[in-house]
Amino acid sequence: MAQELDGNRPHGCAIRFPINATTTGAGMAKPLANLERQFCEGAWIKMFELTMFELMLFLHILGAGAWLGANLTRALVGPYLTRAGNNTSAAWHRATVWIGRAVHTPAAIVVFVTGFGLVGLSDDVYEMTDPFVVVGILVVIVGAVLAMTIIGPNGKVIAAAFERGEPKQVARLSRRSSVVGWVDTLLVVFAFFVMVTRWGV
The missing domain is CATH 1.20.120 (Four Helix Bundle (Hemerythrin (Met), subunit A))
Structure with a gap:
């Protein structure tokens, strides 16, 4: 599970959510990791374009x-x-x-x-x-x-x-x-x- 989450998380990004299966639950960990990646890649900015x-x-x-x-x-x-x-x-x-x-x-x-x-x-x-x-x-x-x-x-x-x-x-x-x-x-x-x-x- 941890390896799968790491694969979804961007490297070298200053924005890091406290995501792991223990603190967030297995059901929320992957969606939060995807959200973290979108923030790091600037995808959220496109909402305002x-x-x-x-x-x-x-x-x-x-x-x-x-x-x-x-x-x-x-x-x-x-x-x-x-x-x-x-x-x-x-x-x-x-x-x-x-x-x-x-x-x-x-x-x-x-x-x-x-x-x-x-x-x-x-x-x-x-x-x-x-x-x-x-x-x-x-x-x-x-x-x-x-x-x-x-x-x-x-x-x-x-x-x-x-x-x-x-x-x-x-x-x-x-x-x-x-x-x-x-x-x-x-x-x-x-x-x-x-x-x-x-x-x-």
Whole structure:
């Protein structure tokens, strides 16, 4: 066993894991020896050698994930904090406005720009007129409009209404924001689906 492990381990490498059948177990010794060899040969560096298309795709997915995550946070956490008292609820709704500026807006811009980049780098495999691309563009535009005209402004007004102690206005605007927020979330989920399936291509 020891001879077999030595055969898998690189010689003259500064990176040495404490590998032997006694300390790691027979089942893990060989995989760890292979991992050690990959580190020594620099194979791990290749994980970060991205093409421009892969970089665009990574940023596109990251932006879409941030957008969806922020939406779900607002939708699922909001109802609990809205019932936590006027000061806490007001602070939460002001935080949602900040989330819109700090998360939604950058995420939408990243998704929009990288979406165009992915189409441009696809070597004519995809076109701007492909249905799934059109859906993606429309979702970004609709999401931006909803955020700027309803979700963002409502957050400020709801926070102020909590501070003034106006429960009726809070309830009315909260319902509106909740409905619009879920519409936006469902649109993003639908966009995920059509992107993954490349709907219409």
